[in-house]
Amino acid sequence: MSNKDIRKVSSHISQNEGLIFEHSSPGKKAYSLPRLDVREVSAKAELGSALRTEPAELPEVSEVEIIRHFTRLSTWNYAVDHGMYPLGSCTMKYNPRVNEVVARLDGLVGAHPYQLEQLSQGALHIMKALSDQLLEITGMDAITLQPAAGAHGELTGILLVRAYLESRGNPRKRILIPDSAHGTNPATAAMSGYQVENLPSNQNGMVDLAALEAQMNEDVAALMLTNPNTLGIFDEQIARIAEILHSKGGLLYMDGANMNALVGKARPGDFGVDVMHLNLHKTFSTPHGGGGPGSGPVACKKHLEPFLPLPVIAGTGDAVLRLDYDRPQSVGRVRAFYGNFGMFVRALAYIMANGPDGLRQTTEDAVLNANYLRKKLEGTFELPYSTPTLHEVIFSDKLQAKLGVKTGDIAKRLIDYGFHPYTVSFPMVVHGAMMIEPTESEPLEELDLFIDAMKSIAQEAIDSPELIKDAPNSTRLSRLDETAAARKPILRWHPETK
Numbered sequence: 001m002s003n004k005d006i007r008k009v010s011s012h013i014s015q016n017e018g019l020i021f022e023h024s025s026p027g028k029k030a031y032s033l034p035r036l037d038v039r040e041v042s043a044k045a046e047l048g049s050a051l052r053t054e055p056a057e058l059p060e061v062s063e064v065e066i067i068r069h070f071t072r073l074s075t076w077n078y079a080v081d082h083g084m085y086p087l088g089s090c091t092m093k094y095n096p097r098v099n100e101v102v103a104r105l106d107g108l109v110g111a112h113p114y115q116l117e118q119l120s121q122g123a124l125h126i127m128k129a130l131s132d133q134l135l136e137i138t139g140m141d142a143i144t145l146q147p148a149a150g151a152h153g154e155l156t157g158i159l160l161v162r163a164y165l166e167s168r169g170n171p172r173k174r175i176l177i178p179d180s181a182h183g184t185n186p187a188t189a190a191m192s193g194y195q196v197e198n199l200p201s202n203q204n205g206m207v208d209l210a211a212l213e214a215q216m217n218e219d220v221a222a223l224m225l226t227n228p229n230t231l232g233i234f235d236e237q238i239a240r241i242a243e244i245l246h247s248k249g250g251l252l253y254m255d256g257a258n259m260n261a262l263v264g265k266a267r268p269g270d271f272g273v274d275v276m277h278l279n280l281h282k283t284f285s286t287p288h289g290g291g292g293p294g295s296g297p298v299a300c301k302k303h304l305e306p307f308l309p310l311p312v313i314a315g316t317g318d319a320v321l322r323l324d325y326d327r328p329q330s331v332g333r334v335r336a337f338y339g340n341f342g343m344f345v346r347a348l349a350y351i352m353a354n355g356p357d358g359l360r361q362t363t364e365d366a367v368l369n370a371n372y373l374r375k376k377l378e379g380t381f382e383l384p385y386s387t388p389t390l391h392e393v394i395f396s397d398k399l400q401a402k403l404g405v406k407t408g409d410i411a412k413r414l415i416d417y418g419f420h421p422y423t424v425s426f427p428m429v430v431h432g433a434m435m436i437e438p439t440e441s442e443p444l445e446e447l448d449l450f451i452d453a454m455k456s457i458a459q460e461a462i463d464s465p466e467l468i469k470d471a472p473n474s475t476r477l478s479r480l481d482e483t484a485a486a487r488k489p490i491l492r493w494h495p496e497t498k
């Protein structure tokens, strides 16, 4: 039978799967239970007036229908297991399966946070081992693993800064943030009650030192530096920046979410950083699809250690470990229990599977991959800064915008080529930014496919811009009303939406 003989009367439902409620019909069930062999009690007698009289409007479907529903929906997703996921600033790297094997070991997956300390020694030793490895990688003195995300780590770090300055009778009001910082940095500083002050970048995309010297005084609590910054540029003046801060009694916070460019190569503790956070769900390969669960440990120098959140892990080496709550200067609790333990297991598995040389190689490969893309796409897309970049590369849509095609259009068209879009319109210092981070996970073949796709889209911008402006054309749904989706999301099904 040739292709032209295959005819469809109508398109299959899987091409536009509806809500589970739309599959529902009264009386269908996805289970069958044995006959009751205990005395039946009357719900009415037990619950009285608390018993609802109307049945809940739940979908009634068979097992095969429910399995098909969720399996079909899962095919709508894009994942790093499908292909390259170049979402800049997010470090969407492959999550090695060995992490999953280790995290699912019975004793670990079944551990309870209220388990007695003497029964939790294995878990405590895992947390201690991870803490020690992260301190070695960052060159810092002390750490908490508790924060549940990078932004939560920032908040915790700034609380340490505030507690430290207050303990010296020297509270301050301002926090300086370069315009190339990650957006969570100013949000964190404002949430912690500080005035946020913008610090301009120079023409190389690094902190403008003259502006820093002019803005720095005894009222500045800290500078929050994303390094490498959101332009992918490592600020090589960081030791000098630390000196300027310290000379006036301020502290240097480093947003270390981009450590994928530094692990095994450079340690923030060696160039004057006082406090920093890491994103285990970026650099250390723990999954972060769908917003979590994340993990944003905060590492600091000795002078900030007394303020770390409660509890801290006490004890060393093979000794019995315990959780220490007797810390009078602590900023208190930042999270229930001790953080997302499953993420600690995965991150430690990743670190130990790679070893020091493997981690160094990972960093080198991440930087090499980003620079391969930069070299191959330079000229096709405008490169706003000529300064060398590390783990990510930022182009702008300047050349295509002249043809009416913007960064968001190009990103949507990438979906038709089978790739997840890059990060659109960020960082804000670059107009029409296209922020691309391949990570070390990508083989040369996948990078070349991505380059082909990007070049082909650039050609389409010249030949048939309408094709790009309507993209994606290959998906079940095309352009959504993104503003309405963000401002008026319908997150719950109500019978009246039927």
Ligand SMILES: Cc1ncc(COP(=O)(O)O)c(C=O)c1O
Binding pocket: 089, 090, 149, 150, 151, 152, 182, 184, 226, 255, 257, 258, 279, 294, 296
């Ligand atoms: C540089 C940088 N800082 C902070 C964050 C915030 O991390 P999270 O999303 O885990 O809160 C991110 C997130 O990608 C980031 O890229």
